[in-house]
Amino acid sequence: MSKTFYIETFGCQMNAHDSEKVVGTLEHEGYVQVEDEADAGLVLYNTCSIRDKAEQKVFHRLNEYKRLQGEGKKFGVLGCVAQQEGERIFEKAPYVSLVAGSASYRNLPEMLRRLEAGETRITGLDDRQTDQAFETEFIARTNPNRGYITIIEGCDKFCAYCVVPYTRGKERSRTSASVMVEARRMADMGYTDIQLLGQNVNSWRDPSGRMSFAELLTAVGSIAGIRRVRFTTSHPRDFTRDIVEAIDATPTLCDHIHLPVQSGSTAVLHAMAREYTREWYLERMSWIHGAKRDISITSDMIVGFPGETDADFEQTITLIDAVKYDAVFAFKFSPRPNTPAVHMADSIPDAVKSERLRILMDRQREIQREHYGRHLGQVVEAMVEGYNEARGQVVGRSTQNKTINFTASGERPPQGSYVDVRITQTLPNSLVGEALMNAVPFVPVRRAADFVVLN
Numbered sequence: 001m002s003k004t005f006y007i008e009t010f011g012c013q014m015n016a017h018d019s020e021k022v023v024g025t026l027e028h029e030g031y032v033q034v035e036d037e038a039d040a041g042l043v044l045y046n047t048c049s050i051r052d053k054a055e056q057k058v059f060h061r062l063n064e065y066k067r068l069q070g071e072g073k074k075f076g077v078l079g080c081v082a083q084q085e086g087e088r089i090f091e092k093a094p095y096v097s098l099v100a101g102s103a104s105y106r107n108l109p110e111m112l113r114r115l116e117a118g119e120t121r122i123t124g125l126d127d128r129q130t131d132q133a134f135e136t137e138f139i140a141r142t143n144p145n146r147g148y149i150t151i152i153e154g155c156d157k158f159c160a161y162c163v164v165p166y167t168r169g170k171e172r173s174r175t176s177a178s179v180m181v182e183a184r185r186m187a188d189m190g191y192t193d194i195q196l197l198g199q200n201v202n203s204w205r206d207p208s209g210r211m212s213f214a215e216l217l218t219a220v221g222s223i224a225g226i227r228r229v230r231f232t233t234s235h236p237r238d239f240t241r242d243i244v245e246a247i248d249a250t251p252t253l254c255d256h257i258h259l260p261v262q263s264g265s266t267a268v269l270h271a272m273a274r275e276y277t278r279e280w281y282l283e284r285m286s287w288i289h290g291a292k293r294d295i296s297i298t299s300d301m302i303v304g305f306p307g308e309t310d311a312d313f314e315q316t317i318t319l320i321d322a323v324k325y326d327a328v329f330a331f332k333f334s335p336r337p338n339t340p341a342v343h344m345a346d347s348i349p350d351a352v353k354s355e356r357l358r359i360l361m362d363r364q365r366e367i368q369r370e371h372y373g374r375h376l377g378q379v380v381e382a383m384v385e386g387y388n389e390a391r392g393q394v395v396g397r398s399t400q401n402k403t404i405n406f407t408a409s410g411e412r413p414p415q416g417s418y419v420d421v422r423i424t425q426t427l428p429n430s431l432v433g434e435a436l437m438n439a440v441p442f443v444p445v446r447r448a449a450d451f452v453v454l455n
Contacts, residue, residue: 002040002042003030003032004032004034004039004040005041005042005043005044006033006034006035006036006037006043006044007019007022007044007046008046008061010047010048011047011048011050011079012050013195013232014150014197014199015046015048015080016142017197018079018105018134018150019046019142020141020148021105021134021136021138023139023140024136024138024140027138027140028138029108029109033140040073041072041073042073042075042076043065043073043074043075044075045061045078045079046078047077047079047082048079048081049079049080049084049167049336049337050162050163055081055084055337062077062093066093066095069095075098076098076099076100077096077098077099077100078098078102078105079167080101080163080164080167082100083101083102083103083166083167084167085099087099087121090121097115097119098124099122099123099125100124100125101124101126101167101169102153102169103126103130103132103134103153103154103168103169104124105124106135111124126169129169129170130169130172132172133150133152133153133172133173133174134150135178137185144415144416145192145383145385145416146193146194146195147186147189147191147193148194148195149182149186149197150196151196151204151216152171152172152174152198152200152204153169153171153198154169154172154199155168155171155199155200155203156203157200157237157273157275158273158340159262159272159273160341160344161302161305161336161339162336162339163338163339164199171199171200171203171205173206173207174207175207175208175210176208176210176215176216179196179220183220183223183226184223187225190225190444192227193226193227193228193229193383194228194230195229195230196220196229196231196232197231197232200234200235201231201232201233201234202231202235202239202243203235212240212242213240214240214245217229217231217243217246217247217250217253218246218253221251221252221253222250222252225444226252227252227418228254229250229252229253230401233258233300234259234260235259236259236260236284237275237276244287244288244290244295247291247295248293254401255294255399256326257288257297257298258298258300259281259284259297259298260299260301261281261319262305263305263308264316264318264319264320265278265308265311265313265315266315267307267312268305268307268312271305272305278319282319282322282323285297285323294374296400296401297323297324297325298327299325300328300329300330300331301329301330301331301360303316303331303332303333303357304332304333304352304353304356304357306346306348307344307347308333316360317359317360317363320363320367321367324371325364325371326371328360330357330364331357332357333346372427372431375423375426375431376424376425378423379420379421379436380398380422381398381399381418381420381421382394382398382419382420382421383416383417384396384413384415384416384417384441385415386415391405392407393405394406394408394413394435396419396421398431402430402431404421404423404431406421406432407433409435413435413441413443414441416444417442417443418442419441420435420436420439421433421434421435421436
């Protein structure tokens with residue numbers, strides 16, 4: 001087998017960062033990444049099973065390239081679908097040689113050696129009881145401006161609709177010392193924007209007992225050279241007031257909180273096994289609304305969960321009216337394998353789910369149009385992420401995680417730099433502005449040899 005590899009990633013930011021660690025591990029083992037399946041000796045698919053029909057997408061992609069098996073190529077399925085389907089993948093796609101869930105990535109070097117020795121059915125399918133997180137210094141970071149650090153893996157919440165506890169195992173936190181070492185290393189490499197990741201990032205518990213989650217945020221935000229610290233995704237059950245206090249007290253902590261509610265109805269939340277009430281959630285919203293800083297709030301919602309009545313759905317609408325989210329990511333309920341919701345009678349017609357989703361998003365769009373208006377005339381710091389050549393605009397992002405499209409006279413600021421922008425127009429999903437004439441972009445110092453940029 002040629003020691004070249006191709007990897008394709010499906011799904012969330014956690015999966016994307018897992019792939020960064022997998023790529024770094026492979027490169028450390030002497031493999032070279034290529035940009036096309038046809039050029040690779042090893043073809044890997046890092047999969048997600050959160051969304052409906054995720055498995056079908058993976059098997060469809062495998063089927064597209066099975067013809068390459070005759071050229072001596074090996075195939076591997078990683079991630080959530082691998083853990084969920086297990087050895088059944090070998091039956092459905094016998095040309096696959098490696099099936100590994102995310103909890104087994106720490107064993108990748110050993111699995112690669114077995115693959116090179118000619119084994120054809122290698123599995124890394126740890127049960128959810130493993131206590132070991134995947135920590136590695138060999139990370140090929142795809143984003144040269146924003147760096148990601150996983151601080152907790154797995155999930156112990158067992159929401160009725162969610163497959164994550166079954167595919168990623170139980171919660172496994174890294175020590176605060178380990179996280180701080182990685183954060184300092186990234187700052188030394190020139191990263192100024194760091195995002196802490198976890199299925200439930202605020203469920204992190206320091207195995208050494210030294211820090212709370214809020215204290216970890218403050219500590220990372222205090223590292224020299226770091227300008228922005230984000231964290232996602234939080235769970236309402238573990239959202240504490242000191243998180244808001246830390247954001248208020250630490251300017252480098254971004255003024256944005258993503259706190260999925262899923263439903264505004266306590267009855268539906270109970271059916272979902274979310275283990276909090278509407279009132280519990282709204283109390284946490286009151287902490288955020290009462291902060292000294294203007295903290296942006298975003299959320300996830302599911303419509304059409306089994307048993308959701310018209311009255312339950314109306315409770316969701318009244319909740320978004322009360323909270324005034326800056327963005328909502330909403331989806332129609334679809335049952336996922338191995339979850340309790342699979343056995344619930346999905347009594348709500350798809351047409352009703354679609355109509356509820358339309359109503360929710362139409363109302364949220366109205367709220368965003370009004371709520372974004374508060375930024376008109378403000379001066380907002382934007383980190384440059386790219387350029388819209390067709391419009392002649394620079395594309396940036398605010399600390400509130402909002403897209404800012406702006407014009408800049410003279411030489412355009414480089415990616416990764418920070419520019420003060422006066423907002424001249426507000427749209428439901430973005431801000432428009434002009435770079436201040438006297439603003440000198442802050443450009444972070446970066447040693448190119450210290451990171452790998454992937455396509």
